[in-house]
Structure formats: C-alpha cells, structure tokens
Amino acid sequence: MSDNPVDVPRTAPQKSATFSDAINAEIRRAAATGIYDIRGGGAKRKVPHFDDLLFLGASMSRYPLEGYREKCETKVVLGTRHAKKPIELDIPITIAGMSFGALSGPAKEALGRGATAAGTSTTTGDGGMTEEERGHSDKLVYQYLPSRYGMNPDDLRRADAIEIVVGQGAKPGGGGMLLGQKITDRVAEMRNLPKGIDQRSACRHPDWTGPDDLEIKILELREITNWEKPIYIKVGGARPYFDTTLAIKAGADVVVLDGMQGGTAATQDVFIEHVGQPTLACIRPAVQALQDLGMHREVQLVVSGGIRTGADVAKALALGADAVAIGTAALIALGDNNPRWEAEYNELGTTAGAYDDWHEGRDPAGITTQDPDLMARLDPVSAGRCLSNYLKVMTLEAQTIARACGKNHVHNLEPEDLCALTVEAAAMSGVPLAGTDWVPGRERY
C-alpha cells in the first residue's frame, strides 16, 4: 500500500438523483428571489408520448394505397352537431389559441397567414380579437375565456367558431398572468386595464359554475350568434372521460382536449410540470366517452399538447381524434427558439431550444413580445409561409402513414393500426404492446 495519500483510491463524488443540479439551482433561485418560477411552454419532463407508438403498416392482410397516386383525404368538418355553419378544414391540423398580448401583432398575423394558406383555422386567445388575425385568418375561432378581455358581441358574430375555454393542458385548474412588462398601451386598452400592471386571468368563468350552467351559457351564445357558430369546449387533460362526457352534455359541438405538454404563455413551472395528464393518456378515455354516448364523430374531438410531426397527427387520429391543434410547434415554425439568435439567448442566460421566459417580453425572435424593435424582426409574410410549409409537410406525413395502412382518409386510421413500444404507452393508449396481444390496464387487478 502506498504511503502517498494522493495514490489512495477514493470514492467517486456522486451527486444525488433526488437533489440534482437543476433542483438545487431552483432551491437557490427561490431562496434568493422569493418568487416561484414562471415560464412559458408546456411540460418539459419526459412522459409517455406518441413516440412510444408505432404503426403496423399494411402487409398480407391489408392493402396499402399508392403514394402520390391514390387519394388519401384529409378534410375535416367541425361543428356538425348543432351549428348552422360548421367549419370545413382542408387538413386535420389547426392552430391552438394564443393571445395577442402574449404574442405580438405580427406573430398573430403570421399564424393567420400560414393557417389560411394551408386551409385551416387559427384561434384567438386571452386578449380579444385583433384585426391582424381576423384579417389574415380565413377561419378564426374566437376563445371565450374567464377573463373576457376584449369580449364583445360583434367579434363573436364575425368569428367562425367559438371556443369556451374551461382549462388548458399546461395548467388544468389555473388562470393566467400577463406580467406588466408586456402591457403596452394597446394591450392595456384591449383588456381595459392600466398599463404596466400584472394582468390576472381568472381560473373560473365569472357567470357560470359547472356543466348545468354551461349548458345555459351555450344557449345564450348560440342565441346571440343565430345558432350559426360551432361551439367548442376546451378542457385540460385532467379527467378526460368525465370532462368529455360533461362537455357533450353541456351541448358542445367540438371538444378540444389539451394534454400536459400543451403550452401556456406564462404559468408557474410547478403547475406546468405537476398538474394534468400526458396527451397520450387523455385520448382514449375521451373517445370512450364519445362512443358511450353515441357521439363519436358527431361531436368532434380535437387533441393538442405536444403534436410535432405528421406521425403524431396520424397517431392522434388513429386513437380516435378528428383533428389536432398545434401551438408550440407553430411558434417554432415561425422562428421561436431558432439558433440564429443564440448569442442573444445567451445574454438572457439561456440557449436556443430552452428559452421559455415568454412572459418577460424579451424574445429575440420577436414572437412572444410587445417590444417594437423585437417585433419588427418577424416578417409575417415569410413566417406565415414557413408555417404553411410546416403544416403541409405534417399533412403529407400523416397521409403517407395512412396510405401505408391502407386508408383513403386519415380518419380511417384506427387503434388496430398501432402497437406500443412500452408497457406504459400500451396502457395509456389502449393498444397492444409490440409483439404481444397484451393491453395493460384492460383487466382489473
């Protein structure tokens, strides 16, 4: 044995899995600032997702369709249950609700341009309807939110559909907060609040409580709009079977179901990461509710929260959704978190791909900001073109998969086209674990 202490083998330093660097940094940050972390975006933790599913494809028992030659339809009609004027979309991908205030005017315009060019709808958010988005959106869904910022009957009537927001996946049961630094004169005026103060968005609607009241609220909205507009109810991924059941009972034409990966403009990190269910876990219970009530396809289901590719679209549809909605992915297509701004992200103490302080209004990409200089960085025409390209690519990808499964419409995809790579994903999505006929959770213990 050596007498030199340097030569003595030592136990390697080992960091705690429980008290990781990230956790410790957050403890130190909370101790120094006295405020919880607020950020934008959706859950960043790894959860079972569409990546854990695979399509089986056609072989001996099913015929595939010829790519580029045999038609695979993608059209979707939303609002067929009660609305006199349902919305017809060319593709099964819509743009989720994002507010003017959280996003800049040019960003809203770009969303409208891109969605319209791809034949789909975009959606207002918690800040009222702007001319940018109405003017550039062929089909615009008008959100009816607890805050009722900017709500008025004229905008209701010039919307193509109304989305009553009960909750969202990033924060089921939570309201919102637009911090003062983003409250410019224009945002303040639209929300009827003083400039520069934190604007809270309530977590409950001010004039109804529960599904019985909501049924009457929907009656009022239909009466005001001559029963023309499809009425969506948006819920976060909390109790999807019961939430869907109650939304149907309340009279919804469309149920929008947003899983925990769905983004928000600004919410506490603890809320985003610890409340709500993954998107994958929400779809089958919601579809089951629709089927139990004989309403599958009559009341349409739109799924959102972590949709990124045409494969995700196809998987969501195969599990029973009628369409999907994208928010975060649409912002990335516009230019959000683009590495070209890396130096500026570094100055903000972050890096491209991780920037989520959307509430602070300093977005180098000019999207989640009201700063005139930053806003000017986003050209709504070219950004809209990027979004349209992306939507079309996703649609082509979904069609490619559908054809491979022998389907002449993306809605003909079904759970039987899927298998799962993990036990968890199999249980959540209700499809067999790959290589087996086992669907965990079907049998009670």
Added chain:
Amino acid sequence: MQTLDMAEVTLREVNSKLQAQKASTNQQTWEIVNPRGSHAIACGLDGPIEVTVLGSTGYYCGGMNKDATVHIMGSAGPGVAENMMSGKVVIEGDASQYAGATGNGGLLVIKGNASSRCGISMKGIDIVVHGNIGHMSAFMAQSGNLVVLGNAGDALGDSLYEARLFVRGEVKSLGADCIEKEMRPEHLAILADLLSQADADARPEEFRRYGSARQLYNFNIDNASAY
C-alpha cells in the same frame, strides 16, 4: 308596440325578431309576455329599441346588450346583462348572481337586491342597486361604477382594479386590496348623475367610496398572505 308571447313563440323567434331591429327600425317598442323564467331572453340586441318583459327571467337576460333598453318587470336570474356593451337594463325585482358580470358599458339598474358577485370583472358598466348586494361583489372589477343604496356583503371589491364602488349602507367586509377612499367632488358628480339615471332616492353625500389600494398590482412575495 309589438307583442311577443312566449307561450306561443319560441325563444329563437323572440330573439331573432329583436336582434333584427337595427338603428333605423321603426318598431322601437316591444313587449314580451309569458317569459316563464326562460333563459337568454333579449340577449345580443343591437339597436335602440325598448323591450319590456312582463314577468321574471332566467339566466342571462339582456346578455351582451348594445343600445337597447330592457325592462324586466319581475326578477332576473343569474348573469343578467352580462357583458353589456351599452344601453340600459332595469330590473324591478331582485337579481340573482353575477348581475352585470364583465359588462363593458351601459347602465344596469336593480331596484331590489342583487345576489353574490354583482359586477364581477366589470369593465366599464355602471350598476345601481337600490337594495343590498351579496358577497364577493365587484370581484376583480376593472372599471365602471357600482352604486349600492343598501348594504354590501363579505369581501366587497376583492382584488379589484380601477372600478369605483359607492355604498350607502354597511359593508360587511372588504376584500383583498379594497380600501375606503376619499370622496372627492368629481365622485359626488358621478354619483349624482347615476342616482338620477337610476331613479334612486338618495343623496350622493350619504355614500362612501371604495376602490383599489393598488398594492397587488404587481406581484410581491411580501404580499403572499393576501393572495
């Protein structure tokens, strides 16, 4: 005067007729009989017509009203005149919860009492209540005036922004960030005008004014106990 009998015609027919009356209409006076507590009566009106409802109404009567005057001869259910933009809604009886919720403009007069959450999230509407109001009234109220000739329940004006609250009687308790404020001449003038418009038998000097202390306008961890 045009009469719509809800024992004979549907809610859709009633509202279609009324909503079709725009600024240039010659049919300015309407009467609704047998309302039978129906919901959403006379909602979404968009012209300077006068509608009298002979009876009590369900939820959301006069909702999102623009320009019209709606007179309810009985009592009103929850959310009367919700999100009103302009015009006037007068209730001879009592009003249930959320009266005038999120209203942007116009005048709501309740000659009886109003239940809880009267004027919740109001955004510019003026509300005059001849009687009392329930708890959590003017919660998160943004702007406009709430005038109460009687008493106010618990947590008046909780988390309010720039709305002005005037109460003649007792306030059971004030909500977070709501304080009594000095009554200045401009407030007396506002009150006098609203009392006159609402046919209210009271003098401005009898009221106290309440408003936001503005301590919760920007988040501060030292105020955590108030959140």
